Amino acid sequence: MADIAVIGGGAAGAAAFGELLASYEAGTVHWIVGQQAPGRGVAYATKDDRHLLNVRASGMGVFAEHGEDFIQHASRQLGQVKGTDFLPRRIFGDFIQAQVGARIDAARRLGRSFRIYPENAHEVLARGEGGYAVRVGEQRWLDVGHVVLAVGALAQRPLRTVSxxxxxxxxxxxxxxxxxxxxxxxxxxxxxxxxxxxxxxxxxxxxxxxxxxxxxxxxxxxxxxTHSALPLATYARQQALNEALLACDGVAPMLRLVRAAFDDATETDWRSIVDGLRPMNALLWQRLSHARRRQFLQHARWVWEASRHxxxxxxxxxxxxxxxxxxxxxxxxxxxxxxxxxxxxxxxxxxxxxxxxxxxxxxxxxATGLDTAVAYGADPLLSQLLRDGLAVADPLQLGVLAQADGQLVGASGAPQPGLHAIGSLLRGNLWECTAMPEIRATAHRLALQLSASRATSYEDVGELP
Ligand SMILES: Cc1cc2nc3c(=O)[nH]c(=O)nc-3n(C[C@H](O)[C@H](O)[C@H](O)COP(=O)(O)OP(=O)(O)OC[C@H]3O[C@@H](n4cnc5c(N)ncnc54)[C@H](O)[C@@H]3O)c2cc1C
Missing domain, CATH: 3.50.50.60 (FAD/NAD(P)-binding domain)
Known part of the structure; x- marks a missing residue:
């Protein structure tokens, strides 16, 4: 038995499901999408075309290997579209659905096994013999070898100051x-x-x-x-800056280096320097102790968020x-x-x-942003995972503890075999892991890792609901 359950019907769940459809042959891929339209999640369910992507069209995609270009898709709806444009998020939601649909068609042709459930997953229990039992809806239990949690951020809790x-x-x-x-x-x-x-x-x-x-x-x-209207020239000394940042001990010296780069780069827009840090963000974050991460959250987060997002x-x-x-x-x-x-x-x-x-x-x-404080939230599935020791809250309330590859760390302190997360639950580990460029790269890596991990039985093609 080596079925996989992907839990969560947002963009991260869609990316993981689509990647697994393309590469996973050892069992059925179950996609538990909840009650919303699959693939759109919080960001791309909007119908308001004033709600724009904050990434240029050329940077948006669902899968690591683009089956169909987002720009072409958008051009069919909107007329001529440029890669540098910031398009309505609704259009990207349509694109996700089209892309997943194409993967489903291809999976059917290949005889791959999958099922989609328009219900919530309520429990994930560890089985004595390995793997997990996932309760979907009220009655149905799935036996799987791997679980991918793509549940996004928690539903908003009211601020403590609200009566x-x-x-x-x-x-x-x-x-x-x-x-x-x-x-x-x-x-x-x-x-x-x-x-x-x-x-x-x-x-x-x-x-x-x-x-x-x-x-x-x-x-x-x-x-x-705001973003610049057109893409910016890169900072000539970005690589040297990134290397120096990696050698830094603490948040204050990092900020000093970035400020010095702003001063040095008289010919370069500061936003280009911030964007150039993107490949390093997770590594820099992982090098900080909890105390230093806390310092960053208290003193620098507000300005980082405004500059980076x-x-x-x-x-x-x-x-x-x-x-x-x-x-x-x-x-x-x-x-x-x-x-x-x-x-x-x-x-x-x-x-x-x-x-x-x-x-x-x-x-x-x-409208206070993503809440990933799983220990304080009331999400039934995450609360159960914490209670059973299959997951542990990040000490700074940035999701759950995980290894670098997204495998959860259990209450014993050991990695929890076969239990993975993708997206905002991993902020404690990766810090910046919620935008599509990071999500699609993570989904691709995870699918390859799971596809290589074990090949056993093969089950029949499931029916779409
Ligand atoms: C307003 C907004 C705008 C954004 N704009 C951009 C952008 O322009 N470009 C970009 O790259 N990124 C953007 N992002 C980042 C965005 O977070 C990601 O692009 C992506 O949408 C995250 O998807 P997700 O699947 O991780 O989370 P979500 O969108 O939160 O989806 C999670 C889904 O899982 C479901 N779920 C939860 N629990 C269960 C359960 N137990 N069983 C079944 N289903 C469950 C939820 O109902 C939800 O549908 C934006 C984010 C927001 C909030």
Whole structure:
């Protein structure tokens, strides 16, 4: 028995499933996709074409070997598209589905065995004789040799400062992608967060409620920087910088080196230097002790996130235009409390002055980014894995402990054979592992590793639901 279960129906699950369909011959590949449209996940389920990719079209793909180019696919929908464009995320969602569909057709022709389940996986139990039993839906159990967890980030938990009354009022929205649930036009919308998700939320809110006043609040009140319209020249001394960073001991000397490179590179845009660190990010992160990672998270994360995860130029223009028109105000403040019913009362402490003030908002949207604190979340599957000692929470709450190749580390401290993760659960280990370029490379490596690991029985072709 060497079946594989891929759990999670987002882009990472799609990449892992498609790669396994192409290479895995030793058993059935089961894809447990949950109740959403398979392949799209959180990022690519949006129907709002103001929600743009933050990677140029030429950088987007699902599989390591591109079956069909995303640019060609997008051109068929949008007309002429350039590789340097930042396209609507919806189009990439369509592309993922088309790509997985093509892999399914090819797998059928090859007689490969697979099944897709539009249900959640609720439990993964270790079997005494090796491998795992996976419970899908209420009743069905699958016996598999390997499990790939591609479950993305956790569902948002309310901030600790939000009262029960506020949560119950219906005026506090935990899911920034569900503004459509609010039918009455609010006079003021307050978005907690100023990252990429907050930007999309504000653009949707501005369109949906043209008369609403918009407020965005985060500790530093810093928007993501924007991408340049065209790709940038690379920094001539990038390799030397990356090597020097690898030799650094600690976060502060690393930041000093990067700053010195900004000063040195008078001919080069600073964004090119940040992008040039990409191949090194995981390695640099892995070299930091937990104490130093904590330091980075406390002191440098906010500026790293804004510099590294930049927004498309059109999104930046739209946000700055809203500010110039006086419709959008951004505050650097800490949210001390959200209370009341409708309107909600939001208590803030302004960063610069430490003054405490109150703001009323008819709708408050929490857009605070990825939550991977599995020990505090209420996800049934992850909680069960932690309880059974098959997974261990990362000490900085950045997902689960894992080896460099994504194999989970169990409570015994040993690698958990056959149990792998891909995507945001691995942030503790890899730090930057949530964007498509990293996801598709990881999915490809994992599929090759699993395909090479063992070849045993061969089962019949499964039926699509
Ligand atoms: C708003 C946004 C914009 C982004 N834009 C870009 C971009 O432009 N370019 C880029 O490269 N990256 C982008 N990213 C990064 C993005 O995280 C990845 O590209 C990718 O979408 C991550 O997919 P995922 O499958 O890991 O997670 P998710 O999209 O979260 O998918 C996980 C899926 O697993 C399902 N699931 C969870 N638990 C279970 C279970 N027990 N059983 C079954 N199913 C389960 C969930 O319901 C969900 O559908 C963006 C991310 C966000 C949030």
């Amino acid at each position: 029960h009354a506020a949560l119950e009022s219906g005026a506090y929205e935990l899911d920034p992608w569900r503004l459509d649930r609010h039918v009455h036009a609010p006079r003021r919308v307050l978005v907690i967060g100023t990252g990429l998700t907050a930007v999309d939320t504000l653009l949707s809110a501005a369109e949906r409620w043209p008369h609403a006043e918009l407020v965005a609040v985060s500790r530093h009140g810093l928007w993501p920087f 930049r927004m498309a130029p059109a999104s930046g223009q739209a946000i700055h235009q809203l500010e110039e028109e006086g419709r959008l105000q951004v505050l650097a403040a800490r949210v001390l409390e959200v209370d009341g019913t409708a309107p909600l009362q939001v208590t803030l402490r302004e960063r610069a002055t430490q003054l405490v003030s109150k703001l009323e908002a008819d709708l408050v949207v929490q």
